[in-house]
Amino acid sequence: MNATSEKFLVVEDVSKYFGGLAALKKLDLEINSGEILGLIGPNGSGKTTFFNVLTGIFKPTGGSIHFNGRDVTGLPPQSIYRAGIARTFQRSRMCLPLSIFDNIMIGNHIRLNHGIWYNLFRRKSFARDFVAQHREASELLEIFNPELAEHIFEAAGDFPMIDRRRMEICRALISRPRLLLLDEPSAGMTHDEMHQLMNDILKVRAGNPDLTIIIIEHEMNVIESITDHCVVLNFGEKICEGTYQEIASDRHVQEAYLGGSDIEDEPPGEPRDDEKEGEQWQTV
Amino acid sequence: MDLGTLGQYIVNGMMLGMMYALVAVGFTLFFGVLNVIVFSHGDLLMVGAFTGFTVSLLFKYLGDDSTSFQIVVILIFSMSCMAALGALVAKYLVLPLKSAPPLMTLLITLMLGTILRESVRLFYPDGSNPKLFPALLPQTSYTFGNFSLRLDNVILLLTGLLIIVILHIIINKTTLGLAIRAVAQDEETARMMGINFNFIVFVTFAIGSGVAAFAGIMNGLYYNEINFGMGLMLGAIGFSAAIIGGLGNLYGAILGGFLFAGLQTIGAVALPFSSAYKDVFAFAAIIALMAWRPTGLIAEKVSERV
């Protein structure tokens, strides 16, 4: 078996229903290790729901997910993280009262020692660990914004949204995940900032060629420039797959983005797919 | 146990259930529109009861002995006062903390409850002692063997039921109710649809508080007594009833109220040594139920966006 084409993430037939509404319908997806996959589609097409199912926040209604050879279907978010999947959120979720360093360290949970004895009584060891973590976090942060690294002990809430997105990416990267999920990382950025962000991400990846990335984006320039492969969703279903060039010229994709030609083809108002009454997401 | 005593227990249980349900309704409505626990609700009930009591004192002072007229006045006055108070609480204490973590609202309403409780205790004439609430309902009772059914209980039960039906109609058949449900489901979309969010919040709080006032008067008429501390336990019970029914769900709250009363009755029968045990039993049973069905018997509304 060719190791480089070993399927790293296999999503098979995954569905997610909220009551009667299908947020995801029999989704099939495969990624190789080291690939960058673009996940695109109009608003409400199920992209973030997919991330939520993948990271264990929602239990899939059907289907299976295999990651790195392991069946991770329906596992809680903590197990998914330990398996090596880290993510950012569509609405940036940073703990604003905490420092940038604190926020990044939250992402580093698996590499930190949480024992009571260690933390309370072995303070010298702890101090050494802290210094090492600080160095690593600063170096990571510097890739994205060297100025931030100087203010690493200031409150995250003091900084603009763009910097918070950068911090969030660092939080996801610090644990050296195998699979990185980026949910609209460039939202709110100018073109230049976007390109810089993508370059920074690629810089990180250069140091870690095994890093696999799935990126949800609306900015087609970004998708075009960094993805190897794209999947297009619409109404929870995969409607197209291929390289950016292939999907950009696909008729179905164009219709999905520009609107259906027949009014009958359009379903009535789409409720938000991740907020439904009567459905309890898996207790975290 | 003979049928007569059983009948007493049942009637008593239904009365309690009705009262708890009416309190629970408030909790669930407030959680529905704002995702907050308003812990002053029980004490607001108490203030409603005291308001009604004050009106009855006024009637006594004026030498007016009429009962049905008095009750109507008491109810209208007390319910509208509490509705106003509820709206004020929403405007000045709850809405300002909307963007803070829900814990803050719980804490501030807890403090408000204490303020209400202590204010009555300290500033109402002879506030620390229980007050005799006048028996304004007909005192006739019908006896069937061992079992005597009091007319005033029947009237209270029926009016309670009426209030629940009215609530059901308001929430499900009016535009206002539609707006409330819209806000409860999704604030942002509701706003975008042109609904005045703040106004709906005020109205919801007013409704919930008015119903609580009714429950307070009901309490006073049933026990013929009110005291400054009555809101605390009632609030806790109403809160747990709302939770077990599923927060945000009106019918769940009603169900929860009757369920709690049922548990208390079972506890009273099974553990007759002390009245304290029935409460321990009921709360323990509720907690066990919550562990089994964490989202409530009828599901709680899910509200987080990820």
Next chain:
Amino acid sequence: MKSNNEAPHSLLLGLSSAVALLAYTAIFMVAETEAAIVAIIVFGCIAIFLLKRFGKLAQINLAFRTHQRIMHYAVMSGVLILAAIFYDSHYTLFLIATVILYLVACLGMNIQLGYAGVINFSVASFFGIGGYTAAVLTMQTGLPHLLIILAGGLVAAAVGSLLLLPVLRTSGHYAALVTIAFALLFKTFLEVNDSLGGPQGLQVAGMHLFGFEFNNNIVIGDVDISFYLPYVILSLILAIAAFTITKRLERSWIGLNMDAIRLDETAAACFGLSIPRWKIKAFTFGNFIIGIAGAVYGMMVGYIAPSNFTFGDSLILMSIVLLGGLGNPWGLVVATSIVIILPEKLQVIQEYRFLLYAIVVTLMLLYRPEGLVPRQLRCYIPGWRA
């Protein structure tokens, strides 16, 4: 970077403020008439206002943080000096010991609420469990008293876990409900149980340590020292331990985990934190500390009764934590002192204290939710620079 001149200046400022505080407290304790007490309070408020106005308050704050070790010793010595000044006053020493023990309990509650965000409405009940454990163990067994204090903490922690376990996997308001129910029912449960003394309560033997009986006055030559003095010292040692552990906890990966849970459970879960596990750890650990404080308090008072551990008492402890500043131990020191001492000295407000605290906390939550002494950003290694 501060210049070399500033460091000793800052230290001087810190020390002199500690001395000033000591003097102020001593005078406050000595004052007898209400007029005098009110005057002293007004003076204190004006002083704080002026200090804030001229930026001195921030400087003092900075001084406390830069010279932490020295300031800690200064405050400790201050308390000891205060105790020495009032060596023969039962009343004052009892008050000081009470403040310190309540501070310890609030430090425990701070771990639950301020760090992990677990709301505990039955704090006073766990305080009472510690006391009842001490009562039963001192009167029924011959166990050494230090072990009994420990047992008080362990029993409180055990009961706490039992209480919270069923609702751990649910969201916060369920836990709130459980602790409310417990708080409301604890008192009635005790009152109907004669085996635990019923409404009269139980006696607790006084502290007996290494052959030294705490509850007898100490006589040194001609001088009669109040028997509360050893309790003050014991409480102070407990407070120092609790304070140190709290600070270290906060300045560690554990403290970070708790903050993460409090601020954003979903994100925390996505990064590997087990929410139930950390909540129960915080809750149990906090109750352990609360129980120990309760046990010592029971021994000091000599008896323990259900009426001291009502829902209202839990609310008082909660208002201390909210007033002081969620998550800031120093804020707790200030808040505990104010909340406990003020109604004692100003008897006229005794009756109104629940109302007053509720009003003050309401105002705080509306206008200054960070509390009197806001929590600072986490500083893992004090004095460390990159």
